[in-house]
Amino acid sequence: MTMTLQIDPIACTGHGLxxxxxxxxxxxxxxxxxxxxxxxxxxxxxxxxxxxxxxPALALRLVxxxxxxxxxxxxxxxxxx
Amino acid sequence: xxHAYAGDDYGSYGYxxxxxxxxxxxxxxxxxxxxxxxxxxxxxxxxxxxREHSARFGPLxxxxxxxxxxxxxxxxxxxxxxGGAGFPTATKMRAVAxxxxxxxxxxxxxxxxxxxxxxxxxxxxxxxxxxDGISLAAGAVGAAEAHICLPRTRSWLTDSxxxxxxxxxxxxxxxxxxxxxxxxHHYVSSEETSLVHWLNGxxxxxxxxxxxxxxxGVGKRPTLVDNVETLAHVALIARYGAEWFREVGTRxxxxxxxxxxxxxVSRPGVYEVEAGTAVGDVLELAGLQAGAEAVLIGGxxxxxxxxxxxxxxxxxxxxxxxxxxxxxxxxxxxLPAEAxxxxxxxxxxxxxxSQGAQQCGPCMFGLPAVADDLGQLAAGRPEGDPLSRMQRxxxxxxxxxxxxxxxxxxxxAASAIQTFQADAHAHAQRRACFSAQRGRxxxxxxxxxxxxxxxxxxxxxx
Numbered sequence: 001m002t003m004t005l006q007i008d009p010i011a012c013t014g015h016g017l018x019x020x021x022x023x024x025x026x027x028x029x030x031x032x033x034x035x036x037x038x039x040x041x042x043x044x045x046x047x048x049x050x051x052x053x054x055x056p057a058l059a060l061r062l063v064x065x066x067x068x069x070x071x072x073x074x075x076x077x078x079x080x081x
Numbered sequence: 082x083x084h085a086y087a088g089d090d091y092g093s094y095g096y097x098x099x100x101x102x103x104x105x106x107x108x109x110x111x112x113x114x115x116x117x118x119x120x121x122x123x124x125x126x127x128x129x130x131x132r133e134h135s136a137r138f139g140p141l142x143x144x145x146x147x148x149x150x151x152x153x154x155x156x157x158x159x160x161x162x163x164g165g166a167g168f169p170t171a172t173k174m175r176a177v178a179x180x181x182x183x184x185x186x187x188x189x190x191x192x193x194x195x196x197x198x199x200x201x202x203x204x205x206x207x208x209x210x211x212x213d214g215i216s217l218a219a220g221a222v223g224a225a226e227a228h229i230c231l232p233r234t235r236s237w238l239t240d241s242x243x244x245x246x247x248x249x250x251x252x253x254x255x256x257x258x259x260x261x262x263x264x265x266h267h268y269v270s271s272e273e274t275s276l277v278h279w280l281n282g283x284x285x286x287x288x289x290x291x292x293x294x295x296x297x298g299v300g301k302r303p304t305l306v307d308n309v310e311t312l313a314h315v316a317l318i319a320r321y322g323a324e325w326f327r328e329v330g331t332r333x334x335x336x337x338x339x340x341x342x343x344x345x346v347s348r349p350g351v352y353e354v355e356a357g358t359a360v361g362d363v364l365e366l367a368g369l370q371a372g373a374e375a376v377l378i379g380g381x382x383x384x385x386x387x388x389x390x391x392x393x394x395x396x397x398x399x400x401x402x403x404x405x406x407x408x409x410x411x412x413x414x415x416l417p418a419e420a421x422x423x424x425x426x427x428x429x430x431x432x433x434x435s436q437g438a439q440q441c442g443p444c445m446f447g448l449p450a451v452a453d454d455l456g457q458l459a460a461g462r463p464e465g466d467p468l469s470r471m472q473r474x475x476x477x478x479x480x481x482x483x484x485x486x487x488x489x490x491x492x493x494a495a496s497a498i499q500t501f502q503a504d505a506h507a508h509a510q511r512r513a514c515f516s517a518q519r520g521r522x523x524x525x526x527x528x529x530x531x532x533x534x535x536x537x538x539x540x541x542x543x
Contacts, residue, residue, distance in 0.1 A: 009441035009483045010289055029477050030450075033442035 002065040003040045005048060011059035018060050022051040039065065112362040115329055117337045118313050119353040122206045128241045131248045134209035141213050141254055142319050151221040152178065155315060157323035159335045164189055164271075164308030165382070165410040167398050170315070173305065176295045177222045180303035184224040187280065187299065188215050190231045190238075190309040191264060191271030194380040195432070196412045199339035200309050201238055202351040204231075207313065208245035214312025216255045217319045222305050227259045229309070230276050232266035239263055265542050268381075268436030269486050273306035284542035286438040287484035308410075310339055331357035334397035338411050342367035344377075345417030357400065361392025363413055372418025375500055379409030381429050382489030384496035385422060388415070405496070421514050423504050426497030427452065427459040433490040438542075444487035447478035451494055461508045468509050471498065 005025065014032040024044055025037040040048045040062065052060045116122070121129070121137055129137065156171035177184045188211060192200035204211060215227050231239050243261050250258075262280070264270055270285035277298045279285040298304025307315075314336060318326050327335045334356035340363055343349040347368035354363055361369075364376065369388075376388050384406045394400045396408050416422050434448035451474050454467040475491050482488070498505050504514050 007481075008289055009443070009481060012442060014442050029443060029447075030474075031442055031446035033446075033481070035477065035481070 006061045008059045018051040112365040158326035163310035177303045177305040184222045185299040185304040186219045186224045186227040187306045188229040193271040210313040211309045213316035233263040234266040329355040333399045340411040344415040345370040345373035357395040373415045375416040377414040378406045380412035385500040422501040423459040427455040441482040443481040
């Protein structure tokens with residue numbers, strides 16, 4: 001099972017703790033917001049969990065990689081104007 | 082050219098029929114409009130009354146075949162959303178209809194794309210077509226309530242729609258009541274999750290998805306959010322059927338579409354054309370001015386291109402995909418010969434940066450940063466190397482917002498750098514082009530071609 005990190009971009013306020021705790025997978029952009037690696041290798045899972053629980057904004061999540069979203073999940077996946 | 086936010090632009094639409102100039106007829110025999118939604122607009126030049134509407138299109142069909150019938154028809158018609166995303170309408174309707182709870186229908190008439198006027202043109206001329214569509218869609222997905230969302234900046238439009246709703250109530254046409262709402266008019270406020278959030282009592286800002294509105298929308302109910310033009314097409318499909326709808330258009334893009342053509346054209350306005358009409362033909366309909374060489378396709382979220390490279394391409398998603406463009410909500414802005422593309426792009430970028438919901442960091446800080454880069458370049462006063470700084474920032478910003486606002490803004494900026502490459506390099510060497518310099522000497526208005534609305538009552542999202 002592949003795990004990946006996800007960020008709630010609205011909740012994230014750029015504390016940057018996650019990048020301190022998990023520099024292997026998270027770097028900060030020039031404004032201090034995290035850029036995440038695609039997936040979490042098994043040997044870093046414990047560190048990833050630590051980063052998730054350390055986030056003061058509760059914006060970081062560790063989730064299973066979802067394969068193949070059904071058509072219903074893709075419905076209106078892009079913004080309409 | 083008058084623009085819609087002024088609220089007084091009843092005269093500025095292009096009308097179907099006889100607008101093709103002799104010159105364009107010589108050059109492009111195929112440039113013509115196909116009036117369906119816009120039928121009789123030119124003759125009446127105001128909102129059609131219920132009586133006129135019924136005489137024009139016939140009464141609202143009572144569905145003999147019941148609920149599934151309309152869904153099948155919309156599917157067979159291969160109608161796609163006209164709000165910009167182009168998603169198959171039937172798929173969206175079925176997703177809502179398949180859920181157990183009673184649904185809600187929301188008509189999106191926000192049209193916050195500043196270069197588009199087609200939704201307000203439609204609502205101002207044919208409100209009953211849109212209201213028919215709402216009523217029919219509600220029946221098809223099992224909705225007990227319906228809403229139409231309009232921008233608070235266009236109260237004249239609200240008045241017109243309210244009058245139409247009242248007419249229908251008197252005539253007892255609709256099974257459900259249609260509530261009319263005026264929402265704050267920010268750029269991101271027309272995103273479907275913004276509408277849902279506002280209708281639920283929140284601010285008109287996009288929310289994190291999932292859940293999408295079809296899963297959990299207004300009042301936690303499955304919610305169908307459709308653009309008003311899309312719903313108007315549904316009203317015609319319900320009357321005339323899928324085969325009729327597909328009589329015009331291409332295999333992948335069926336029916337007609339409303340387009341807004343502005344900029345370096347002699348007859349700016351709204352034109353209804355067959356899906357698949359070439360970009361050059363749509364521009365010719367509006368009377369493309371001599372010397373115009375570049376076009377912004379799809380609106381402020383769109384992309385810049387050399388007209389020569391795209392004029393033969395169909396104005397559809399598939400037709401434009403190979404050049405990385407999308408028709409968006411049917412918007413074409415021809416860059417006038419005397420304007421500087423970089424300066425225009427910089428102004429759009431500044432506007433888009435101001436129009437974010439101020440929720441996600443990469444958008445909140447990234448877009449103003451790119452707007453600064455582009456602004457320095459346009460002015461021919463680079464600090465450091467704005468070109469490579471931008472290229473790096475494009476990659477960092479894209480895909481990191483809750484909605485697609487940052488992605489769209491970045492795509493527009495990137496396409497400007499590419500299309501106006503020669504200009505960009507000259508400006509980077511502190512040699513601003515003639516247009517940009519003239520704009521500097523004679524005040525900004527000289528080169529300001531694209532409408533950039535004043536930010537809507539800053540901070541008011543409710």
